[in-house]
Amino acid sequence: xxxxxxxxxxxxxxxxxxxxxxxxxxxxxxxxxxxxxxxxxxxxxxxxxxxxxxxxxxxxxxxxxxxxxxxxxxxxxxxxxxxxxxxxxxxxxxxxxxxxxxxxxxxxxxxxxxxxxxxxxxxxxxxxxxxxxxxx
Amino acid sequence: xxxxxxxxxxxxxxxxxxxxxxxxxxxxxxxxxxxxxxxxxxxxxxxxxxxxxxxxxxxxxxxxxxxxxxxxxxxxxxxxx
Numbered sequence: 334x335x336x337x338x339x340x341x342x343x344x345x346x347x348x349x350x351x352x353x354x355x356x357x358x359x360x361x362x363x364x365x366x367x368x369x370x371x372x373x374x375x376x377x378x379x380x381x382x383x384x385x386x387x388x389x390x391x392x393x394x395x396x397x398x399x400x401x402x403x404x405x406x407x408x409x410x411x412x413x414x415x416x417x418x419x420x421x422x423x424x425x426x427x428x429x430x431x432x433x434x435x436x437x438x439x440x441x442x443x444x445x446x447x448x449x450x451x452x453x454x455x456x457x458x459x460x461x462x463x464x465x466x467x468x469x
Numbered sequence: 470x471x472x473x474x475x476x477x478x479x480x481x482x483x484x485x486x487x488x489x490x491x492x493x494x495x496x497x498x499x500x501x502x503x504x505x506x507x508x509x510x511x512x513x514x515x516x517x518x519x520x521x522x523x524x525x526x527x528x529x530x531x532x533x534x535x536x537x538x539x540x541x542x543x544x545x546x547x548x549x550x
Contacts, residue, residue, distance in 0.1 A: 363550050380549065381477055381478060382549070383475070383477055383542055383544065385526050386523060386526050387549075389526070411549060411550075422550070423549065423550050446550060447547075447548075447549060447550035448547070450547060450549045451477070451523075451544050451547055451549075452547055452548070452550075453547060453548050454548045454549065454550075455478070465548070467546065467548065
């Protein structure tokens, strides 16, 4: 399951990829922090994506996770548009027979997504200013 | 020939458009399209080193030749997650 959504992410929706043979499920949820790296208060983040390319990148990353970690199933959902403080911007789930592969795949997927997926975020501050994030 | 240009995030703001059509000479490369856009928006020039291009949804080198109807996206450094 690979999706880009404009509405709040329900982490449980990613569980649709889990199969009966899976004994380990690792989930990563990226959540909007209330301050930037320098402590400046944030109202929310704005995300935009080059959607068709981002979805293809999600599929490539999932394939790579299988090549590296073995028999794993992954789900990736990223939200776009305005995302408020405390809300989920991205969810990754990896399911495998055992925990090691699930943890490894989950970590691989979120790291690769942040480095490669054509998605951008803008920090929108409480004082009304805004700044495009410099990169992963 | 005519191509569709897409820009995202900071580049979208500089170009004041997320999507637009641009006429380019036959045989033009992505680099030529970029130069054309830079003529209209001097601020774009500063972004060249950090910008990647995609042609019809796939990453493409700036020296790749364009075809009529191509979809060219200019991508600033990504920051998803």
